[in-house]
Amino acid sequence: MLQSEQLDTRLVLAANDKVAAGLLIQRLPLQGEANLAGAGAVASDEDQIGLNEDYNRIAILAASLKREELLELDADTILRRLFWEEDLRRFEPLVGDEGPRFACTCSRERVSSMLRSLGRDEIESIIAEQGQVEVGCDFCGAQYRFDPVDAAQVFLQPHAQPPATPNLQ
Template identity: 30%
Template sequence: MLNERQDEVVRAITDDGSFRVVALRTTDTVKAIVAAQRVKGDEARWLGELVTGTIMVRETMAPDLRVQGVLQSAVGRDALIADSHPDGGARALVQRTRGGTLVLGDGAVLQVTRTLPRGSAHKGVVRITGSGGVSASLMAYLQESEQVASAIAVCTVMDGDEVVAAGGYLVQLLPELGEGQLAVMTARLEDFPPMSTFLKDDATTPQTLLAELLYLMPYTVVGSGAVRYQCRCDSQRLRATLSTLPPAELESLIAEGKDLEIECDYCHVEYRFPVSELKTLLAVD
């Protein structure tokens, strides 16, 4: 298993300008997210891989922007949602319908959204085909929506229902790529061990994974940063949201005569607003 105590992402570019490579460890982040969402089995594995992949897309395409990845089930309206922020914080959400089951494969959809500086959004959607899983879906998204050819491997190693390790890599082809370099990398990736093999090895770090991918290829590390689980909820944000409610809605809540309880869907922390505070918000409004 990756033995760095802190989750981390490392970005590098080969000195000849052929490849951009991102390697990352997300073990602790995924463990915390899976625990917060109370998921097990395939849902936990897919959620972990979506979180890792969303971080990876942000790091390679939009390091300074928020990126959200959504996996929509092939059946029903169940979905997995992952958020990655420029400060390294990540969180995720499982949306379930009553009696619903998340199904990946033919008919499922991957949607990736980048939030642009002025609040607008760049959105790309691809349909999932076959059984390539999250890795293949991310490659299809980059190819179809961003016109970027990449090789991606994301993985969540499970022991029963417990997350053991998580991480992945991305190799992006750059404009300076020549036929010789492409042939070398193609052969290397064809023989490259599964990502799970590296995740189970205590000696593996994002840096050693990078060195394996770019063996005998001179490269320069161009960036790195910590990754962590971080929910964005807090009482001040919820209070600000409540203050935007129409007076009639606030009056209705006050008339019920009991504290307003709100639970965050991402982290399940519960916030309580007493009637006196609701009356204050109404008076300010």
């Protein structure tokens, strides 16, 4: 976080066989726009890392959170217990279509174009070695398999592809 966002960050995580919970504490950027635009670190933010008293106090309080508390208590209780001396402002969590949900942007088309960028020689040598090309998405766990026919199709022009038949899927 310090290297990519250039912002003081503290992350507390816990999980058991039923629940996974986390608390992320992050100091707001001094000049948010530049940071959000990916323009790189704002010098004043970098200079501030580790020096901001308010942030350090809140980060130390966050780190005092016990595993059981994080797993068993609701957000309001945790916030009250940890930060009862702070001026708290709680925003209503977004739910439904607006709320957070798991999603992955991977697709067979994206994997195909990644294979194209590796080049026909590379793909053919993988096929010769393993009989197929298998690509797993580290984010969502989806597995994409390309048998020799699928792999050959990857290198055909899209409009030159024969209509898909079930036994090629």
